[in-house]
Amino acid sequence: xxxxxxxxxxxxxxxxxxxxxVAAHAEDTTITVWxxxxxxxxAPNLVKEFNDLxxxxxxxxxxxxxxxxxxxxxxxxxTGNAPDIIAIDNPNTAMFASRDAFLxxxxxxxxxxxxxxxxxxxxxxxxxTWDGKYYAVPKATNTIALYYNKDMFRVHGLDPDQPPETWDxxxxxxxxxxxxxxxxxxxxxxAKANEEGTFQFLPWAQMGGATYDNINTExxxxxxxxxxxxxxxxxxxxxxxxxxxxxxxxxFNAGNxxxxxxxxxxIDRMLADADFDWGVALLPVPEEGAERSSAMGDxxxxxxxxxxxxxxxxxxxxxxxxxxxxxxxxxxQIPARSDIAIPPTGNALKDAxxxxxxxxxxxxKPRGPHPQWPxxxxxxxxxxxxxxxxxxxxxxxxxxxxxxxxxxxxx
Amino acid sequence: xxxILSSLTDGRGFDITLVAVxxxxxxxxxxxxxxxxxxxxxxxxxxxxxxxxxxxxxGFRNYVDLFSxxxxxxxxxxxxxxxxxxxxxxxxxxxxxxxxxxxQFPGASWLRGLFLVSWVMPGLVVGAIWNWILSGDYGVLNFxxxxxxxxxxxxxxxxxxxxxxxxxxxxxxxxxxxxNMILLSVGLSSIPRDLYEASELDGANVFQRFWTITxxxxxxxxxxxxxxxLIFTLQQFDLFAAITDGGPNNSSNVAQYxxxxxSFRQYDFAKGATVSVIMIVFVMFASLVYVRSxxxxxxx
Numbered sequence: 001x002x003x004x005x006x007x008x009x010x011x012x013x014x015x016x017x018x019x020x021x022v023a024a025h026a027e028d029t030t031i032t033v034w035x036x037x038x039x040x041x042x043a044p045n046l047v048k049e050f051n052d053l054x055x056x057x058x059x060x061x062x063x064x065x066x067x068x069x070x071x072x073x074x075x076x077x078x079t080g081n082a083p084d085i086i087a088i089d090n091p092n093t094a095m096f097a098s099r100d101a102f103l104x105x106x107x108x109x110x111x112x113x114x115x116x117x118x119x120x121x122x123x124x125x126x127x128x129t130w131d132g133k134y135y136a137v138p139k140a141t142n143t144i145a146l147y148y149n150k151d152m153f154r155v156h157g158l159d160p161d162q163p164p165e166t167w168d169x170x171x172x173x174x175x176x177x178x179x180x181x182x183x184x185x186x187x188x189x190x191a192k193a194n195e196e197g198t199f200q201f202l203p204w205a206q207m208g209g210a211t212y213d214n215i216n217t218e219x220x221x222x223x224x225x226x227x228x229x230x231x232x233x234x235x236x237x238x239x240x241x242x243x244x245x246x247x248x249x250x251x252f253n254a255g256n257x258x259x260x261x262x263x264x265x266x267i268d269r270m271l272a273d274a275d276f277d278w279g280v281a282l283l284p285v286p287e288e289g290a291e292r293s294s295a296m297g298d299x300x301x302x303x304x305x306x307x308x309x310x311x312x313x314x315x316x317x318x319x320x321x322x323x324x325x326x327x328x329x330x331x332x333q334i335p336a337r338s339d340i341a342i343p344p345t346g347n348a349l350k351d352a353x354x355x356x357x358x359x360x361x362x363x364x365k366p367r368g369p370h371p372q373w374p375x376x377x378x379x380x381x382x383x384x385x386x387x388x389x390x391x392x393x394x395x396x397x398x399x400x401x402x403x404x405x406x407x408x409x410x411x
Numbered sequence: 412x413x414x415i416l417s418s419l420t421d422g423r424g425f426d427i428t429l430v431a432v433x434x435x436x437x438x439x440x441x442x443x444x445x446x447x448x449x450x451x452x453x454x455x456x457x458x459x460x461x462x463x464x465x466x467x468x469x470g471f472r473n474y475v476d477l478f479s480x481x482x483x484x485x486x487x488x489x490x491x492x493x494x495x496x497x498x499x500x501x502x503x504x505x506x507x508x509x510x511x512x513x514x515q516f517p518g519a520s521w522l523r524g525l526f527l528v529s530w531v532m533p534g535l536v537v538g539a540i541w542n543w544i545l546s547g548d549y550g551v552l553n554f555x556x557x558x559x560x561x562x563x564x565x566x567x568x569x570x571x572x573x574x575x576x577x578x579x580x581x582x583x584x585x586x587x588x589x590x591n592m593i594l595l596s597v598g599l600s601s602i603p604r605d606l607y608e609a610s611e612l613d614g615a616n617v618f619q620r621f622w623t624i625t626x627x628x629x630x631x632x633x634x635x636x637x638x639x640x641l642i643f644t645l646q647q648f649d650l651f652a653a654i655t656d657g658g659p660n661n662s663s664n665v666a667q668y669x670x671x672x673x674s675f676r677q678y679d680f681a682k683g684a685t686v687s688v689i690m691i692v693f694v695m696f697a698s699l700v701y702v703r704s705x706x707x708x709x710x711x
Binding site for chain 2: 067070071074075077078095099101183192193194237238239240241242251256374375378381382385386388389391
């Protein structure tokens with residue numbers, strides 16, 4: 001009897017507590033947000049700030065692992081447990097948008113006082129678009145450019161303020177700077193058999209007049225032939241085929257490569273590791289005056305179409321966007337917007353590098369958008385690797401890639 | 412009623428329950444997913460139809476598509492080479508070490524224990540370490556080879572299509588040797604000492620003793636080690652992800668990595684399932700060989 005009484009009392013107490021809790025937030029709408037951001041990155045902090053506003057919308061945050069974002073999201077959507085808002089890698093946005101899994105935000109953005117499509121760089125904005133409508137809002141952005149070791153330029157009699165501007169100059173400079181005796185390669189980049197390989201090659205192909213659905217243009221073949229030339233002459237390490245961008249840049253930082261193609265995420269590590277004078281240049285183009293291009297990374301914010309509170313979810317997104325101007329200062333990420341100036345950091349090397357990256361971002365192009373992007377990417381990786389290992393010539397490899405890509409279904 | 416109940420605690424019912432419970436578990440946890448996998452290989456599955464069972468049925472189209480891809484044959488061949496070479500390497504080294512530590516020199520048992528470190532380490536860690544060892548420009552392995560004069564230039568283990576698969580095999584042999592050694596050590600220690608003493612009195616030399624006593628007595632242990640080796644090598648995924656990503660140009664791609672790539676990188680779950688079904692066929696064949704090889708076993 002006593003046990004029963006205690007249990008009863010406990011149950012009543014519990015019910016009372018939860019009733020109180022419910023009462024306190026009875027009018028609150030709960031919005032769930034998923035992203036891969038950790039404590040020091042934007043999402044969880046923005047969520048906290050938003051909740052502190054106490055404006056009747058309560059946001060719950062869940063961190064998901066990098067490798068699980070897409071599979072978690074689609075499992076959740078398939079079983080009706082999708083979050084309201086998710087941060088999704090930009091080439092995967094179209095996959096969800098094409099299946100109407102994401103909410104069409106076009107009208108909401110048009111009527112919004114905070115989110116203005118004109119403020120964004122064209123590349124990130126295109127990645128958030130499908131079929132002429134906006135299905136997402138760019139969260140942040142990054143791209144790639146050419147890092148070079150100014151000290152090595154001086155040693156070899158090159159002008160450190162005249163980095164290579166065309167492909168020929170790049171190859172020529174790499175030839176001059178390659179020094180097998182001292183274990184120095186002219187260039188470091190990544191041709192790995194994963195998305196990183198596509199990320200690095202696609203801008204070259206695009207500058208050669210190619211698009212992902214027309215990959216075997218003359219210019220793209222020339223781009224791949226240039227890569228092969230660099231590999232054949234050992235101007236870059238043969239391990240370029242398996243090195244990640246992170247590994248490739250590490251050889252640059254250690255003084256074992258004179259130039260490296262990589263992104264702004266390397267700047268802080270370079271400042272810590274590289275004990276030489278370095279600079280960043282725009283990605284070299286096929287010939288002077290040619291169209292520029294570069295790859296585009298980072299995530300988009302999207303609202304799942306299954307949300308019960310589209311209005312509130314969009315309000316949360318508006319808050320996130322309203323904080324874009326603090327993103328670089330607080331979290332070191334570049335906002336995807338051309339209307340926000342990156343504030344000076346006080347470190348001349350870093351400021352100069354960032355200025356180049358922001359300039360390069362104007363030419364950044366998204367991968368896709370295509371709902372089956374991973375398959376297209378795989379075809380491109382296969383072409384790169386078949387060429388660089390000498391198993392196919394550039395033309396045949398890209399022809400095969402084009403054939404595979406044309407067989408990829410539209411949705 | 413009472414009789415049925417009492418037979419459940421003691422008698423036929425009890426026996427049946429003992430068998431039925433694990434069978435039900437096996438069916439639920441292994442059988443159903445296996446059937447589901449086979450079903451998926453005959454359907455068109457993408458990420459948005461993952462949740463439902465009724466999906467467009469495409470017959471053998473996934474199989475036809477898969478076998479018409481240019482890389483398929485190479486990947487299946489790589490899988491066979493990877494499995495055979497890994498098992499052979501792990502087994503020979505493991506057996507050698509087990510015999511060595513079986514001689515009971517001072518400190519043998521704790522030295523043997525130290526060897527287990529490699530088995531305890533997670534595959535991704537092992538992969539990361541071997542990634543450095545095998546690095547073409549600054550790898551330890553190349554340093555050893557060139558400084559001892561065995562090779563006169565760097566070998567690009569991970570990036571040269573003729574070495575990349577062997578680079579992963581090397582790492583996998585290192586990873587699996589100690590496990591083989593421990594199992595084989597247990598087998599060795601269960602052979603009665605007096606057998607050796609008697610044969611020694613009869614004048615049998617070391618090789619004769621090994622051939623006529625050790626090997627036959629170890630038959631079931633060896634069978635188990637090889638069967639487990641087959642399972643572990645067919646499961647080996649981390650090393651590929653950490654060292655080569657299946658590249659360059661699929662030269663080190665194997666079925667298990669490919670199945671993952673198809674499913675979770677290209678989101679083509681039907682093709683991924685199809686590759687797994689092909690792997691199941693291979694494993695079934697291998698386990699048949701194993702069962703046949705041990706059926707003459709006297710069980711005590």
